[in-house]
Amino acid sequence: MKKLTLSTVTLLTAVTLAGCSTSENVVTSAGNQTITKDEFYEAMKDSVGETTLQRMILINIFENEAGTNEFAKEADAEVTESMASVGGEEAFKGFIQEMGFASIEDYKQQILLNKLLPEAIKNRTEITDEDLAAAYESYxxxxxxxxxxxxxxxxxxxxxxxxxxxxxxxxxxxxxxxxxxxxxxxxxxxxxxxxxxxxxxxxxxxxxxxxxxxxxxxxxxxxxxxxxxxKPEKGTLEEETEQLKDIIIQEKIQDAAFFNGKLAEIVKDADVKVNDSDFKDIMAPFLVEEEAVEAQDSATTETEESATTESTPETEESAE
Incomplete structure (x- = not known):
């Protein structure tokens, strides 16, 4: 039985804001009481807004990094297969809710993200001939x-x-x-x-x-x-190259330093613009590794400059 890797991050489809309180801006009504899209949006911001927006942004970023792909179709197929394996839609809803997913679409989006991420990282990672040869030995x-x-x-x-x-x-x-x-x-x-x-x-x-x-x-x-x-026979190194690259990337992703560094690099280069001030720092958690590297580089530079400055008088005295 295949192992399932699940995330407890929740997802809610983003609500488009309307510019005025017309009937088009009303989500529900009961008598003379209404809930507008603006009100609904504000309520969702306080509950699942941050994690939802983070995931939507990451999917957009990784879609750009991964390029043309069939991952969305694959995610649909996996959801359909999983649903059948547990006895239908209602049983499946109960199963994913226990795992922290609010809806089937929520679960599907997480599958999509899990597919996009390794592809995005692979496109940013140099895999050498030595890496491929070593992986081929145990493949x-x-x-x-x-x-x-x-x-x-x-x-x-x-x-x-x-x-x-x-x-x-x-x-x-x-x-x-x-x-x-x-x-x-x-x-x-x-x-x-x-x-x-x-x-x-x-x-x-x-x-x-x-x-x-x-x-x-x-x-x-x-x-x-x-x-x-x-039980297929093992192909040549050239024939197995793409499979080997996927295996190498999966192994590298298990290295927290490598993973966090690549993720920070991708997010930084995406130059995400956030127009809602409440979410202005929403991508900050993904840039921690980048900031740490920059801080380390800055500290190294300062140390080198300090060492150069301190050595200057001695050099001048020596010259005299």
Whole structure:
């Protein structure tokens, strides 16, 4: 089962301000009482305004950095898949609300941001031939596996027995698997190292194409019966270059100093203009690393200048 990385940042679609209190500026009314877009905007500023605006700005910045892409479509597809895996829209809403998301659109925007960020950083990062060669040594291509997930070990053993006697794996997955992959015959799609829970991944990578585990694999989710569908051969360094770049960037992002530095660099270069004075410092938290670097450079320069000044009299005396 794939691990989910979720953020608790909330999102609310920005409200466009109207210039006057006409009916076009009224969001709701009850009798002679109304709520205008201006009033609604001010209320939202106090609750979710800052985090919402930060994320909207970051998405705009990273869209510019990443260039043409299909990330929005991919985010839509992931939401649809996740929704199906938990049993539909209502169940999915409950699931993401527990994680701190106010809406499905909120969750979708976070997925989009998570896709844009590595691409933006990759475009700002020099990856050397030495980096690629080192990554290639330990690289293993993504694999495509299917599984049947059940809660009871004896049930899993009985299903393995049926498979060994000729039963169709995909049909058994549709009839018995307890997760969202059941409707696809257990097919989990392609995945790489670190994307599955360790117990599952360790066994999956030992299987040959067409092979099924002969004993149930226990994880925190239950008991898995795993079948290897596709296990591509490792390509040449040139063929695997793009995959390797993605892996290198993901590893670099785990380095807090590197990540914060690149993020600050991108945000600074974007030169964000904020017209609402209440949000004038909204991007300041993302520029901390840049300011720290500038402060360090300034301190270094002052130290060097001081050292030069202090050495001058001695130099003059020596000259005399």
């Amino acid at each position: 293993e291509p993504q694999i495509n596996a299917a599984h049947i997930l059940v809660d009871d070990e004896d049930v899993a053993k009985d299903l393995i027995k049926q498979i060994n006697e000729g039963a169709d794996f995909a049909e058994l997955a549709k009839e018995n698997s307890t997760d969202g992959s059941a409707e696809n015959g257990g097919d989990l799609g392609f995945f790489g190292k670190g994307q599955m829970v360790p117990e599952f991944e360790e066994v999956a990578y030992t299987l040959d194409e067409g092979e099924v585990t002969d004993t149930p694999v226990e994880s925190e989710y239950g008991y898995h019966i795993i079948k290897m569908l596709e």
